[in-house]
Structure formats: C-alpha cells, structure tokens
Amino acid sequence: MSKRASFQHSRRPSLSRVRGAVVAAGLGASMVLGVGAAFAAAGAPGSVSLISSGAAESVAQQAAAQSKAAKTAKAAKAKAKAERVAAKKAAAKKAAGWRTPVSRYELSASFGNDGARWSHKHSGQDFAVPVGTKVEAAHGGTVVKAGPNGGGDGPAYGKAVVISHGNGTYSQYAHLSQIHVHIGQTVKAGQKIALSGNTGNSSGPHLHFEIRNTPHYGSAVNPVSFLHKKGVLV
Template identity: 75%
Template structure:
C-alpha cells in the first residue's frame, strides 16, 4: 500500500467513533431537556401551593375580621343587657320608695285652719288640716293605697265636705281629701304616691278655696288624727 493511501485512511474517522459521538450528543440533549422538563414540572407543582397559600391567608383574615365584628356585637349586646338591668333595678327601687313614702297632698300652698281648731265655722273641733290653694290646684295621693270613697256629699261623710275622696293605705290608716272641684278616681282604684286624684275646689261647707286634708284610723268621720304630726313622723314637713 502506498503512503498516500495510508495517510487518507488514517484521517477518516471510524464508524464506531462517529456512532459514539452521536450517542453522546443525544444523551446530552436528553439530559438538558430532562432537566428543563423537571424544572418546569417542579414549577408547575409549586404553583398550586402558592395559590392555596394566598387563598388560605385571605380566609384567615376574613375569619379574624368576622370574629372581631362578632366580638364587638357581643360587647354591645352585653352592655345593653346591663343597662336594661340597671334601669329595671332603678325603676323597682323607685316603685318601692313610692310604696313606702308619704308626701303633702298639694304644692305651693299656705296653711290655714289646723287640726283641733274650734269656732262657729265647725259643729265640732276641726278634724283636719286646711291647705289654702286656688280652685283647680292639682291634688295628689299622699300615699299609695286603694280608693274606698269618692263622690259628692263628702263621699258619704256628709254635705259639709262637698266632693271628697278617702283612700285606704297598707298601714291601716286612711287619708281624706275634701271640698274638691273635680274627682279623677273611682272606688276600688289603686293609686300611687304622688298620683293626681282630683282638683281642689270650694264645695260643701267652705269659707274659701282650699283643700281639707285628714288622716284617719277608719274610713269614716270621727276617727281623725293630727295630719301634720302624722306626716312629720313619716318624714314630711308641711
């Protein structure tokens, strides 16, 4: 064989070497593509986790806000209940005080004839305390109780009293209001301390507009006690 032929033969790559290079190149490409695919797959796999994290965070914030709103609503409701309880307690206390308290039957008055006075104006000694007030003055129950007399002719005690009212009280005593121009209660009606029961007048045996007020042991004339002294014992000064 000539030298030329030998040289040409030595420069030609062998079939096996070419095949090896092709295989190596293929493997490299595969590895690169595989790595890219793996990265893409990992990114795709991680995407749902991120979305879930956002959703879960938003849900948690919503729950927290709802809990805050509910907490405030519960606090407001609790305060409202406490306020109503305090108001109910105050009302009950006021009612209890009214049930046990006494007061003068009229306001802005002048005392005139007193208990025990005598003279030509009365057949017997004066049986009550007179409060000089204009006709139409508001007359109030001096204490809570039940009306047992109400009407003309002294409510049954005689014409000298004119229009009159008698109230029975829980302590067994009675209060009487006479010479009225108007009666605003009826027999059997329950009244409270300070409740309007009539308007003052000048009816019956009266020398001028005034309210005749008595405190009695019974509902009837003849059982009266000094009303001013009785009210003083109950803490009322007239």
C-alpha cells in the same frame, strides 16, 4: 498547504466560537429556564400556601371582630332589658307607694296650726292649688266616704273624700269642687279621685289633706310627718 485546507483551517476558530456561543446560550437558556422552573416550583404551591395563610388570617380577624361585635350587641341588649325591668319595678313600686295628693302646689296651713278659722287646731296639711287641680289618691285603697258635708264629717270640709288604706290608715281630701269616685270603689295610688276647689269653710282655693287612724274627724295625725316616713318629700 492547499487553499481548501487553508480555508478549512481558517474556519475552525469561527466554528469554535459559534459553538461556544451556542453552548453559552444554551446554558444561559437552561439557567433561565431553570430559574423559571424554580420559581414555578416554589411559586405555585408556595404562593398558594402564602395566600391561603394571609386569607386565613384575614378571615380569623374578621371572625374575631364579628364575634366581638356580637358580644357587644348582646351585652347592650342585656343591659337594655335589665334597665327596662328595673324601670318597670320602680314604676310598680311607685304606683304601689305613697305620694302627695297633688303634683304642683304651695304649702299653706300646716297640721296643728291655731287660728280663728278652726274650732280646734288645724287637723291636716293644706296644699294651695287653683280650683280644678287634679286630686289623686295618695295610696291605694277603698273609698269609704264621698260627698258634700265633708262626706259626713261636717259642712266645714265642703265636698270631701275619705279612703281606707288598711291597717287602720285613712286619707281625707276636702274642699273639693268635684268628686269622681263613689263609696265602695277601689282606687290605685295616683288615680284621679276629684278636682280641688274652695267649698266649705275655706279662705281660698286649696286642698285640705289629712291622714287619720279612723275614717272620722278627730283621729288625724301629722300628714307631712307620715309621708316623710313613707319616703315622700313634701
């Protein structure tokens, strides 16, 4: 065998190994490229789909939360409105209803009491208050008496006011220091009509309060019982 032939023969295994390595490398590269392509093929549309699904879920959750918050806010607004309406109705009812003629007081002489201070039994309820305490109309109506001498009922009452409330019901306020209304004036429940005092036949500062069936002396009924029937605590 010639040297050349021997050389060529000796190179064949090496070439075979090189070719094998190249083929293996090519196969590996193609496999890698294939896997990459597969990832690309599966990743591009699939990943977009997965991301879109996640985003949609997040958006849906946010929308649900916003909807819930909106419903809660709407319910709270409706509740607040209902409370305002109820408060206005209650205030209107209170303004139209009966009340005590003074806010802070101590009860002193009661209706029907006997004593040297009265020629007959006591005709009203006395509210012990300092001179100058605001006196309010116990109910809405029209002033029918106002002035000294009990507004016409006699000097024992001092300065006094009588208000007609309709349906044969009248209220009287006596021993006043100042009168802030006049005959014929319409007043609302709770409206300031006078200041308490110690005028007339009075043993000390207080407001004498009567409920009458007529505007005149002698027609009084128990004012505390009357107010209780109207839902007013005295």
